[in-house]
Amino acid sequence: MAASEDNPILDEFTRKEYEFGFTTDIESDRVAPGLNEETIRLISEKKEEPKWMLDWRLAAYKIWTEMEEPDWAHVDYEPLDYQKICYYAAPKSKPVLDSLDDVDPELRKTMDKLGISTEEQKRLSNVAVDFVMDSVSVSTSFKGTLAKKGIIFCSMSEAVRDHAALVQKYLGTVVPVKDNFFSALNSAVFTDGSFCYIPKGVKCPMELSTYFRINESGTGQFERTLLIADKGSYVSYLEGCTAPQRDENQLHAAVVEIVALDEAEVKYSTVQNWYPGDENGVGGVYNFVTKRGVCETRAKISWTQVETGSAITWKYPSCILKGDHSVGEFYSVAVTSGAQQADTGTKMIHLGQHTHSTIISKGISAGRSQNSYRGLVRMASSAEQGRNFSQCDSLLMTDTSGAHTFPYIEISNPSAKVEHEATTSRIGEDQMFYCLQRGMTEEQAIGLIVNGYAKEVLNKLPMEFAVEAQKLLAISLEGSVG
Amino acid sequence: MLKIKNLHARVEGQEILCGLSLEMGSGEVHAIMGPNGSGKSTLASILAGRDTYEITEGSIEFMGVDLLALDATERAVAGVFIAFQYPVEIPGVSNMNFLRTSINSIRDQKGEEPMPAKDFLAKVKQCAKLVELDGKLRDRSVNEGFSGGEKKRNEVFQLAMLEPLLAVLDETDSGLDIDALRIVSSGVNALRSAERSFLIITHYQRLLDHIVPDRVHVLAGGRIVRSGDKSLALELEDKGYDWINEELAQ
Amino acid sequence: MKAEKLAEWVEHASGGQGLAQSDQGPRFPTTRDERWRYTRAGAIVGRPMRPVATAGQAPDSRPLPCLDAWRLVFVDGHFDSANSTLPDAGDLAEGVFIGPVSEGSKRFPEQASQWGHGHFSKTEWFAALQSSSAQDGACILVPAHLDLSSRPILIEHHLSGPGIVSHPRNILHIQQGAKAEILLWTSSDAHADGLVNLALDARVEADAELKLEYVQDEQGRNAHISHLAITQLEGSRLDMHTATARAHWLRNDVRIEQAGERGVSNFNGCFAAAEDEFVDHHTHVDHAQPDGRSAELYKGLALAGGKAVFNGKIVVHPNAQRIEAFQKNSNILLERGSTVYAKPELEIYADDVRCSHGCTTGQFDEDALFYLRSRGLTRPAAKRLLTQAFLSEALNGARAEVQAHVEAVMLTRINPA
Incomplete structure (x- = not known):
């Protein structure tokens, strides 16, 4: 089917406004754009960091200057000018916040508009929220309840001050500074993010949640998340992202590190809805993120992601299955429309014996977007009896979009077994017809079929997020049949 | 010919057989019946020589040799044949190639010459007739795309070709319609002889209407709890397995 | 250099x-x-x-x-x-x-x-x-x-x-x-x-x-x-x-x-990498026009010290509608110290397509091996038969003389234990 003229719904869809495209009018404290050692010293100074932290940043900066920006992903964009980005922007009226009541009223409004009113969520779903705006964490709720269990959940800046030993022990151990271009950049300039520690044997009684938001124009967001699940502990962690509508491209280069010690289990869920740019591909967030976890013996890390936003996504949440009998999972729904480009997937590195991993990836391409799955499954020669199953499906909604699959399978152990399947097809005409014949509108039918198609992944999300994700999917795909 | 003494076996730490004893003479047909989970299929797997089971106690003697000391190949050479409940599909290996390799491998290990092609083909023809296996099935890959009934017929066809001393039929009647059941059992009956014994493992009595056993054993809780002649099977059919369980509980 | x-x-x-x-x-x-x-x-x-x-x-x-x-x-x-x-x-x-x-x-x-x-x-x-x-x-x-x-x-x-x-x-x-x-x-x-x-x-x-x-x-x-x-x-x-x-x-x-338009491409391959050997198969099929079909099957074996690579790419160009493209790659690591790298890729720019690839890497099915052994085959004989069966699927359709030659050379070289 041809593009817009015979499909008014598609047309409407591509002109669909970004729902979260508003800015918050808060005076902010910015550092002049540009990146050099001085910028880093300034960030560190503003955050009142100890010397070891500054030294770590400077070392990372030196490494970054010697690296080249990667070009292997199936995405196409104008090279970024790293000297034009502002590396620090914090809401100026930044008091020490003890409770949400102290939060700037404008900021509170932002949260409300986002539909993640912390107050409301507190009451409804018992979720502890850390809210990161631009570069700085502005509020963390439920601290007291968590503290009773010995759980630390705070902003990264606080953790650097108050839990230095833990941060020093684990920071950069899962994603080394020199891992890639963007992780090195992040290590040099990260401004805030969330820190979480679950003590031995503790099951975290509530979902922990962080909301990230880029507000200032011309700002990069470089948050850093470090999550440590001590032996036998459990935590479910949620992450949400939005950004206002801007004409220029904003860079988001985050690093997330997870350490799952023996028999710990971590569920990490993301609903990513950064501003994708307009239908002509102007503006939108460049989402270049490195997420990785390491599993010790019998530990389990499960990544679930619903990716609907960003102009460009470059993201591979990964598991290093180091301990014997450890388990890694990756469940992903990635929707691209308009002129979006996504190159996303996972890496499962099997080192331990009897390590198992599962990859379920569902790509949906609409508009003129390009949607790629890129994944690595490696069975090291030590990965005795390692198992992987991967299923990567792509659904094409228009004849102008693209769906691509690039799996890398590297096997060096003869007792390991790896199965990979991938299919690409368009939305089933007979399915559509069946729904229409049963009285549904085209939009309902698409919503139904796509949600069914993505169900395997959506089911992995915690309840509160699943609802939000379904809504997002529906919005992203309204009338996008090709 | 077969003596099982006080057999104890476990799977993943769980005891499945706990003190099973059974004796069979040459040419005899024995049936083992029992409720689901009583250990019937475990017994078949142990006889076949699968290494997923751990024998913790007891012994199995077959034709005077310690069966447990033999690996799966050696057991087949010694004359033990298992008609599997779920015969595996082997794409790319034709039934004929499979059987020729099997027969000649057994002959080779016994120090015999390979079977001449002419004899082999004649035998195929004769055995296929026994279970009404048509030519198409013979030329297809082993069990690939076969229906449940076709797979079971293929098992009995192989049984006829390999001429074992002991044939264990593991739930051969499951998934068979009445016609297939008739074909399979008449095939088995034709293969009965004074040298060949059959151990029929089944949940239902109906197979025993067609293949009449000399002895019937009831397996429950990993042991033979009752033995009798063919009337025991009818009694079981009549009263169900709860009756056994109740008696055991007392 | x-x-x-x-x-x-x-x-x-x-x-x-x-x-x-x-x-x-x-x-x-x-x-x-x-x-x-x-x-x-x-x-x-x-x-x-x-x-x-x-x-x-x-x-x-x-x-x-x-x-x-x-x-x-x-x-x-x-x-x-x-x-x-x-x-x-x-x-x-x-x-x-x-x-x-x-x-x-x-x-x-x-x-x-x-x-x-x-x-x-x-x-x-x-x-x-x-x-x-x-x-x-x-x-x-x-x-x-x-x-x-x-x-x-x-x-x-x-x-x-x-x-x-x-x-x-x-x-x-x-x-x-x-x-x-x-x-x-x-x-x-x-x-x-x-x-x-x-x-x-x-x-x-x-x-x-x-x-x-x-x-x-x-x-x-x-x-x-x-x-x-x-x-x-x-x-x-x-x-x-x-x-x-x-x-x-x-x-x-x-x-x-x-x-x-309406092209039909069927292509198969088989390969084995034994000790000190390296075998790399790159394939790329470009569906530049509508209504084409392609079917691809590659099978690889790796022995101790051998390294094998398979990279298969299917590209469907914009407007090349109604393409059916299938690719399958199976690899078996026969011994410790062998390595296989597989990269089956799809690049699809048209929507009315049916494309899929499947890739499995592992070892012979233990159930099949057991079945063969319970029918009297020795372990090496069973592996040999399964190797032959594994290769035969990829050689299907080639001249009988070619099949026979390739199988004979490969089986001699592999000599599975």
């Missing part, structure tokens, strides 16, 4: 021809290049080698001696007419040519020059080297509506000894509605340690059919790089089998372009 050393190697290996368009042309591949991620080309250019002016000794016997075929024999990139069996020019229909490129380019200069030096010479360094140093090879020209498939054509390329590089170039032109069956066969002497740098450019025009079987059975420690570029026009059909029965270090790069 230092630039000067590489330049020196090129000077020798090209026989003084150098590398055409070395400035704008493709760069020497390293593992930083996505297409060479798992393949170390540096290993080849480390040793000195050069083309020879006169051919060495051809092997005593011809491959598949019982096969009734036209035979073209090339040794070290030179035509060996004494060992070849060719039709008399007068016996053939007008416009048919079966012979060496050296002669074909004189008699049919237009065809021979038009279809040579295809796709790869602009994108791949070794193909560019091939192009600038091209030696002799087979030239098969089949005019429209002629069915030549009643008698196959066997093209044999042999590398005769140490220190030699050959750059054979082959041209196939199957015109509208014509049919041909071609066997390409490479072999090398046990002492060979140089390089076979082979190119084949084929053009299969509208409604034409090409059956191509490629057997690589090389005894030496030489390296081998093949670039096969096949262009298909509307309604044409390609049936291709590639079997790497024996090779020390080998890379095959196959590109099939469906430049016309």
Whole structure:
């Protein structure tokens, strides 16, 4: 089917406004754009960091200057000018916040508009929220309840001050500074993010949640998340992202590190809805993120992601299955429309014996977007009896979009077994017809079929997020049949 | 010919057989019946020589040799044949190639010459007739795309070709319609002889209407709890397995 | 590798021809290049080698001696007419040519020059080297509506000894509605340690059919790089089998372009990498026009110390609607210390398509092994049968003689324990 003229719904869809495209009018404290050692010293100074932290940043900066920006992903964009980005922007009226009541009223409004009113969520779903705006964490709720269990959940800046030993022990151990271009950049300039520690044997009684938001124009967001699940502990962690509508491209280069010690289990869920740019591909967030976890013996890390936003996504949440009998999972729904480009997937590195991993990836391409799955499954020669199953499906909604699959399978152990399947097809005409014949509108039918198609992944999300994700999917795909 | 003494076996730490004893003479047909989970299929797997089971106690003697000391190949050479409940599909290996390799491998290990092609083909023809296996099935890959009934017929066809001393039929009647059941059992009956014994493992009595056993054993809780002649099977059919369980509980 | 050393190697290996368009042309591949991620080309250019002016000794016997075929024999990139069996020019229909490129380019200069030096010479360094140093090879020209498939054509390329590089170039032109069956066969002497740098450019025009079987059975420690570029026009059909029965270090790069509608491309491959061996199969099918079909099946085995690579790419271009493309790759690691790298890729730019790939890597099904053993087969015999079955699926449809030869060589080499 041809593009817009015979499909008014598609047309409407591509002109669909970004729902979260508003800015918050808060005076902010910015550092002049540009990146050099001085910028880093300034960030560190503003955050009142100890010397070891500054030294770590400077070392990372030196490494970054010697690296080249990667070009292997199936995405196409104008090279970024790293000297034009502002590396620090914090809401100026930044008091020490003890409770949400102290939060700037404008900021509170932002949260409300986002539909993640912390107050409301507190009451409804018992979720502890850390809210990161631009570069700085502005509020963390439920601290007291968590503290009773010995759980630390705070902003990264606080953790650097108050839990230095833990941060020093684990920071950069899962994603080394020199891992890639963007992780090195992040290590040099990260401004805030969330820190979480679950003590031995503790099951975290509530979902922990962080909301990230880029507000200032011309700002990069470089948050850093470090999550440590001590032996036998459990935590479910949620992450949400939005950004206002801007004409220029904003860079988001985050690093997330997870350490799952023996028999710990971590569920990490993301609903990513950064501003994708307009239908002509102007503006939108460049989402270049490195997420990785390491599993010790019998530990389990499960990544679930619903990716609907960003102009460009470059993201591979990964598991290093180091301990014997450890388990890694990756469940992903990635929707691209308009002129979006996504190159996303996972890496499962099997080192331990009897390590198992599962990859379920569902790509949906609409508009003129390009949607790629890129994944690595490696069975090291030590990965005795390692198992992987991967299923990567792509659904094409228009004849102008693209769906691509690039799996890398590297096997060096003869007792390991790896199965990979991938299919690409368009939305089933007979399915559509069946729904229409049963009285549904085209939009309902698409919503139904796509949600069914993505169900395997959506089911992995915690309840509160699943609802939000379904809504997002529906919005992203309204009338996008090709 | 077969003596099982006080057999104890476990799977993943769980005891499945706990003190099973059974004796069979040459040419005899024995049936083992029992409720689901009583250990019937475990017994078949142990006889076949699968290494997923751990024998913790007891012994199995077959034709005077310690069966447990033999690996799966050696057991087949010694004359033990298992008609599997779920015969595996082997794409790319034709039934004929499979059987020729099997027969000649057994002959080779016994120090015999390979079977001449002419004899082999004649035998195929004769055995296929026994279970009404048509030519198409013979030329297809082993069990690939076969229906449940076709797979079971293929098992009995192989049984006829390999001429074992002991044939264990593991739930051969499951998934068979009445016609297939008739074909399979008449095939088995034709293969009965004074040298060949059959151990029929089944949940239902109906197979025993067609293949009449000399002895019937009831397996429950990993042991033979009752033995009798063919009337025991009818009694079981009549009263169900709860009756056994109740008696055991007392 | 230092630039000067590489330049020196090129000077020798090209026989003084150098590398055409070395400035704008493709760069020497390293593992930083996505297409060479798992393949170390540096290993080849480390040793000195050069083309020879006169051919060495051809092997005593011809491959598949019982096969009734036209035979073209090339040794070290030179035509060996004494060992070849060719039709008399007068016996053939007008416009048919079966012979060496050296002669074909004189008699049919237009065809021979038009279809040579295809796709790869602009994108791949070794193909560019091939192009600038091209030696002799087979030239098969089949005019429209002629069915030549009643008698196959066997093209044999042999590398005769140490220190030699050959750059054979082959041209196939199957015109509208014509049919041909071609066997390409490479072999090398046990002492060979140089390089076979082979190119084949084929053009299969509208409604034409090409059956191509490629057997690589090389005894030496030489390296081998093949670039096969096949262009298909509307309604044409390609049936291709590639079997790497024996090779020390080998890379095959196959590109099939469906430049016309309703193309059908079926291509299979099988390979085994034993100790100290490296085998790399890259395939790429371009669905540039609507209503095409492709089906691909590659099967690989790796033994201790062996390394195998499979990279299969399916590209469906914008507006190439109603494409059905299927790819399957299965690999078995037979022993400890073996490695397989697989990268099955889909790049889809049209929506009304049915494309899929499946890739499995593991070992023989334990249930199947057990079943065979419980029927009296020894463990090695059972593995042997399963190996044969594993390979046979990929060889299905190839000539029985080819199947038998490949299976025999591979089973002897693998000798599963």
